[in-house]
Structures are given as C-alpha cells and as structure tokens.
Amino acid sequence: MAIEIARGSAPLSAGLSVAGSRAFVHSIGHGVNEYWMSLALAQADLAANAGEVPVGCVIVDAEGRAVGVAHNARETSADPTAHAEVIAIREAAGKLLGWRLEGATAYVTLEPCAMCAGALVLARVARVVYGCADPKSGAIDTMFGVGRDARLNHRFDVVSGVLADECALRLRRFFGTLRGAKLPTTTE
C-alpha cells in the first residue's frame, strides 16, 4: 500500500511539502503531522478490532509517500516482535529495496518501546512523531533516550503529543473493555 500525496510549493510542516492535499488537510483542521497520525490511528482501530492493543504506525518516506502502514499484531501472529513500528519498518524496507530509510518519518500512536525505538535508529529514520507517552515502556522520552542519546551513531528528531488524546483514548477504551476479562500487564 502506498499513499502518495500531491506535492507542491506550500510546505505545511518541516520535511513535507503538501499543496494538492491542502484542502483536505484544512478540512481535518490540522497539519501534516495530524494527517499522518490520523492514518496511524485508523491502524490502531484495526488492531483493537482484532483484539490487539491499539497501536498503529505509518512510515512516510522522504518523497512524502506512505511506505509502511501497520498495527500491532503480537497476539494474532504469536510474535513478540510484531509491534506496529517493526512491521511498518520491514514493509518500508521491502518497498524501498534497502534497510536504510533515510529521510523517512515514522508516525506512531504510542511512544515506541526499546525494541521499536532501537529499530527506528537502525533503520536510520530522520524523524519520529508519536501521540501519547508510554509510562511503562516508552524508550525515547520516558526511559533510556533511544534515538536521542549522543553516543548512538544515528539519532532522529522527535515530535510528541500529536493527537495525543485520541491515541490515549484508544488504549484506555481497550483496557477498560478488557478489564472485566483480564488485567493487562503492559500497554503493548
């Protein structure tokens, strides 16, 4: 799946230039970060419908194309590494025919854990935009500083809090629904 947005001379946000989709961007009352995050939120909804912790991720390449779109699938795939970010990274690398996602931005609804933040470093993404913080496992701002630590051979820019309420609402609703059945031990 590759969503290509029209590009032109009217940059709405650093690193992305969106002219053709300006009307749409205005119609949702936000900017480019919120546009892509809303697609990541749609992925989170798909995860919840499948009984998975609702986390979604969209990776947008340097040309403004969505090259990785995924949601958390740990339970359905019985794979502890099947977080939204890792699946999206693998999809993007497959599309771009290489492991370097240079210039790419990852939009993810929840602050990435150590595995995912580490994978984003290894993939050389330029920017990570996330929704709500993860007080239990977040590895960029909450713990560790993965992606920010000056000792790493690659770091990325970070934007946090984009559509944070909507992102957190999905998680609260999911765990609220689950509470009667089982108590989660972690957010993802």
Added chain:
Amino acid sequence: MAIEIARGSAPLSAGLSVAGSRAFVHSIGHGVNEYWMSLALAQADLAANAGEVPVGCVIVDAEGRAVGVAHNARETSADPTAHAEVIAIREAAGKLLGWRLEGATAYVTLEPCAMCAGALVLARVARVVYGCADPKSGAIDTMFGVGRDARLNHRFDVVSGVLADECALRLRRFFGTLRGAKLPTTTE
C-alpha cells in the same frame, strides 16, 4: 531446527542440567554456556561467509532445546530489523506457538543493541548470555540497561564475557577484511 540435549542430574551450569552430553561438554573444555555460545559462534561464521557482520544467536527453551538459531542477515534480507536475536526470537515463538519465551535463555555473540535487548524483554526470556561487549550499540551494560532497569515490567538475568575473545575475533577479522573496501559505521 531443534537440538535436544540429554538431561539428567548433573547440572553443569545454572538453569541447565546436562548429563548425556557431559563427555562432549568436557571435550570442548567448557560448560553449558560455552557449549551454546560455540553454536552461536558457528552462526556468526555463517554470517561472515554471507558478507554479513558476524553475529550469531541461539535461543534455548526451558527444556534445554535450541528453538531459535540465527545469524545477522541485514544486508542479504535488506531488512534493518534482521539482527540475529530478532530472527531467533521469531523462530522460537513460531516453534513454541506463542510470544512468551518464558524460561528461555538467549546466547548471542555480541552484546544486544536496543532493538534486540528490547525484543528479548518483550519475549520474556529469563536469561541473556552474551560474548563480547558492543562499545557502540550495546544496550544492556554499555548503554541504557535494557533488561536490567527496574522500571521495566520484565527483566532478565545477564551473563557476559562467554567466549568473548572468540566472539570479538570474528568482528575484528570481518572489519579488518572490509577495511580496504569500505569503513563500517557500526559493529552491526
């Protein structure tokens, strides 16, 4: 691939009881950690032969069976997440039909990076045994304390320095060979 070792009443190392393979273990002059690490080293050699940074990993389940055996394959698979540990975890989860590798031990020739250490936390492994430290990317002891940090909802025991010289030699030899062709920017 599942290597099963005979089990009995003569523990040679914490967590694993090896009677039937005692003669073999003695023949390589080491204990159980060194036995499994030698298999991980064989994987590292396969990686080097394929032009990959020589890192190997073997995951042994609570019953003493090798359920995940892999080497780094980032270049050949064009996948930034294709480190030895992640591939071995996915293989082990597939074999055990679930994402929880409880009671398992991961043997890896190089100190895991943030992605891999995070994946080992998510997989709930009980123990990580590694060979040489990674001064650039190591995320367990060198940086971050992933797998050790008390704020995480799962931690694992760590043993380091097992066959460290042999593990480091592979990396030095690989990067020494490469030096004439290209200069690596990271160890993995």
